[in-house]
Amino acid sequence: MPAASAVSKAPSNKAKIARRVIEVLEYFDDAHREATVMDIVRRYDRPQSSTSELLSSLVELGLLYKDPNSRSYSLAPRAALIGAAGQSGVIRDGRLVGLIDRLAAQTGLSVAVFGRVALKTQIVSWHAGPRASAKAVRGIYGGLQEPMSDGAPGWLLLSTVDQPRRDGVVRRLNAEAADERKFAVADMSAKLDACRDSRHVRGKLGFGSQADVVAALLPGQDEAHPLAIGIVYGDEDRVSRDSLLRCLDDAIAQALGEPVSDSTVEKLPTAA
Numbered sequence: 133m134p135a136a137s138a139v140s141k142a143p144s145n146k147a148k149i150a151r152r153v154i155e156v157l158e159y160f161d162d163a164h165r166e167a168t169v170m171d172i173v174r175r176y177d178r179p180q181s182s183t184s185e186l187l188s189s190l191v192e193l194g195l196l197y198k199d200p201n202s203r204s205y206s207l208a209p210r211a212a213l214i215g216a217a218g219q220s221g222v223i224r225d226g227r228l229v230g231l232i233d234r235l236a237a238q239t240g241l242s243v244a245v246f247g248r249v250a251l252k253t254q255i256v257s258w259h260a261g262p263r264a265s266a267k268a269v270r271g272i273y274g275g276l277q278e279p280m281s282d283g284a285p286g287w288l289l290l291s292t293v294d295q296p297r298r299d300g301v302v303r304r305l306n307a308e309a310a311d312e313r314k315f316a317v318a319d320m321s322a323k324l325d326a327c328r329d330s331r332h333v334r335g336k337l338g339f340g341s342q343a344d345v346v347a348a349l350l351p352g353q354d355e356a357h358p359l360a361i362g363i364v365y366g367d368e369d370r371v372s373r374d375s376l377l378r379c380l381d382d383a384i385a386q387a388l389g390e391p392v393s394d395s396t397v398e399k400l401p402t403a404a
Contacts, residue, residue: 152178152186157195157211158275162236163260166204175273221352222388228350228359231387235363236261238379241371242269242364244337246285246347247357251305252277253286255339256359268343268366276339281305281320282313283338285347285360291327292349292358298324331393334373337364346376351390 155176159167169184187205190196195211198204222228228245235243240263247256258274280286281302293301302320309315327333337343347362363380365371385391 149186152176152183153190154275156186156190157207158273160207161258161260161274166199166202166206168202168204222350227387228361231361231383232257232259234383234387235361235380238383239363239371239376240264241369241376242272242343244272244285244345244362244364246289246360246362248280248289249277251280251301251308253280253283253289253338261364263369264364265343265366265368267368269337269341269364272337272339272341272343272364278339279305279309279313281309281315284333284335284345285362286338287320287323287335288327288331288333288347288349288360289358291324292355294355329393332377334377337362342366346373346380348380348384348392350384351388351392 155178156167156172159172159175164171169180169187172178172183172187173180187196187198191198191205193210194208195214196205197208199206216224222231232243232245235241236259239261241261242264243259243261244255245257247254254277255272255274258272260269278286280290290298290301299317299321302317302324306314306317306320331349332347334346335344337345343364343366345362345364347360350359350361353359361380361384363376365376381392
């Protein structure tokens with residue numbers, strides 16, 4: 133019989149189902165407007181029979197459409213609108229989606245929105261750019277999470293935590309990090325101060341990728357739930373980071389009607 137502690141830590145069937153529903157909805161994006169059962173199975177390494185049953189249930193709930201000829205699935209409007217009424221500002225009125233589309237169209241690169249989940253950075257939204265390097269962003273999609281200390285977007289989000297709580301969070305992240313991910317707490321604190329002052333960051337995207345990102349905090353967000361948006365690129369994309377930064381700030385100011393603080397690439401904190 134398994135130990136009680138092991139049983140308590142194991143996710144329940146209801147938790148597994150909830151996770152799998154979210155995975156299905158997050159699969160769909162500009163690069164994946166349709167999906168077969170096997171597409172979902174391969175990405176998330178799920179059983180085929182239960183995945184097929186789950187997709188059929190989502191069709192019955194009006195969250196997915198099923199094409200009777202190709203037997204592929206696509207998102208229904210209800211999937212996009214659920215929860216929208218409970219949001220405010222740039223999310224409810226569509227300005228954030230417009231900003232993402234604008235940046236992807238202007239740069240041709242991938243655009244990501246980042247948020248905080250406990251001590252982790254999450255890719256809240258992922259928009260694959262039409263000319264982005266597939267190699268640099270292979271395996272990157274919406275919903276991925278990693279410790280906030282592991283990449284540039286996490287630094288930016290962590291910089292919004294008020295002191296002295298932030299110092300405690302930094303120490304905990306360092307204590308829980310794998311040996312190869314540990315860092316000097318004083319150095320990290322200095323970089324977070326720079327992020328807080330500039331509201332920008334550049335450096336490694338993280339999430340196991342080789343990509344880099346130039347990112348900015350979105351103005352006007354709840355301090356307890358900050359969001360950042362970034363333009364993602366690889367070495368082979370041959371981009372000008374100065375140009376990306378100007379494009380990012382200009383698009384935010386025009387789409388949201390509120391500029392982020394002035395900054396230059398040379399002054400940005402950098403995640404190696």
